[in-house]
Amino acid sequence: MRVQFTASRAEFRRAMTALSRVAGDQPATARIKVSGGRGTIAIWINEPGGTRMTQVAFAIKDGVDGASSVNFRALDNATIASGYKSVTIAPNGDTGYLGIAYDGIEGRWVETLIEGGEVVDHGRIVGIRVDSVSFFDALAAVETARARLSKKDKHALSWLAGVGVGWSAHGMIHLTATDRRQLATVDLAATMDLRHDRAFADGIYLPAAVVDAFLRLPKRLWPSTVQIAFDPMGKPTLVVGDNIFELAINNPREGGMPIDQVKRIAVNPRHENAIHYETSFDTETVREAIARSGRTRSGSGLWWWVGDHGELAVYAEHGDTSADATLIHGRHGVGGMMVRLDQTNVVKALTRNASGPNSAVLSRRRQAQPNSGIPTPVKFFGYTASGQLVTTVIQPTRVEAAEHAAMMDRGRR
CATH class of the missing domain: 3.10.150.10 (DNA Polymerase III, subunit A, domain 2)
Incomplete structure (x- = not known):
């Protein structure tokens, strides 16, 4: 499957610039994907501790559903040209290369070829998808309980640092104010269109900074669903629309909690006798x-x-x-x-x-x-x-x- 689309050069460069800030000088693989009239670019960065995944969406003028994997640095260099109105990326025949063409003033074109390939399988991504409106409402409810307690206890925020996510029976997930006393728990119906996996056994943790960012997000920007998943290296992630947030922050000094404490709070009720x-x-x-x-x-x-x-x-x-x-x-x-x-x-x-x-x-x-x-x-x-x-x-x-x-x-x- 190969990608083919035309987009505003400014829009495409916005996405590439955002990814470049994350990638820095590290080698990375990019996956360009067009689906449902929109485009996304996801990058996987090779790190000593594993692979980090980041994704950015961009608008397209027209295109055909498809995807292709390329070297991120080659893609970044090929699309850095300025002074053009639009960029078109399409397969270059059967050569295995992608052609990147710019449409400029008076019909002038400049084209660069970079090596493309089929989408790389970066391993399993498993998770549960929930309705975003219910998810954001639940976050607000749990955060309200957290804030209420913090007014009574000045030290509350030191151990009320986020929201725990656990798994319940009958296709439910629950969000819990992580105060070890579970002052607020909200259940959500989950659509089981993504595989359950043992990686979920101990629950995951949403840092306070992530919760606060979500609660400030305007409702018009909410996606239709929120996906809680584990990336190929087993790191928990929260997928909101085309944005992927890493949830592997469990250091109290960074606003998180020790993972053993999170496990006690967001225990999986599917365990035997739970x-x-x-x-x-x-x-x-x-x-x-x-x-x-x-x-x-x-x-x-x-x-x-x-x-x-x-x-x-x-x-x-x-x-x-x-x-x-x-x-x-x-x-x-x-x-x-x-x-x-x-x-x-x-x-x-x-x-x-x-x-x-x-x-x-x-x-x-x-x-x-x-x-x-x-x-x-x-x-x-x-x-x-x-x-x-x-x-x-x-x-x-x-x-x-x-x-x-x-x-x-x-x-x-």
Whole structure:
């Protein structure tokens, strides 16, 4: 596949100049690509520690979808000519060279040939793609929580230095304010059109400088999707439109966090036993179960139990006496313990999902520190009619081991 396009000389040189600043005197390979009526130039710089990837987009006047790899320095030297209005790059027959031609005043042309080739495979790039509007909104929400805490704690910013990114079940990713207490967590739906990879197992970290830069970006410049990926050398990257940001900064002195601390914060819930229980269910069925359980006085709770195959039992609490449970056939479940939740909070969670599809997910992680005395929260999440993910986190008032047979007997009554 070979590249062919015509672009404004000024526009093309803008892209080349930006890449030259990054490349410096280092040897680099450039990939010129035309797709969907736009052009991009990506460079790979050979470094002792690996390969760094940077990409810049440029506008084209016309062209044919294709791509070609060339020596970046040769391309830079060939396109440095001035005094011309447009530049055209196209294959030079079957010679294996690219022709770079300039259209000048009174139709004068100057043409240079450089060696071109098929696109070089620089190794795997794996990742997950998310809707950019949801991503930026989530960043803003997490950053707001971070800023709120920093007002109360003058030293907060020293350990609230960015946003952690982890991976959840049901095709979700979550952004977490990296304060070791997870004050803010926002879940996003991820499109699984890019391969999952073990490289994601420990999550990644967005430095504060990157977060701040994104939050200052005008909405009109937002791309349709944001891709979180790992480059060929295993370095985490954030791909926003045609811009690629390296996320390998984990030095606290540079605004980052030690990687072992990031791993503890953005732990991958897909690890064995990380999800304590999780099931999806019909929200209307749960509403009916609550209604059948009878009204409870203020402050009383609802007990929830998830079985080994996703079944969900809900029963209300009347003082010291438990009402009959209603057994709901959930889906995609992972069995676990039983928790008591304040009924008011549960009703609020279901109400927030009322306008969306008639389903939701109940999820709770395994206790990170079993002897801490603070149970891990339960999370309800579903979608609104517009497709926006709604997440409600509820702190359990009690957690107990469930007797499966007894609960099932109650559910059959």
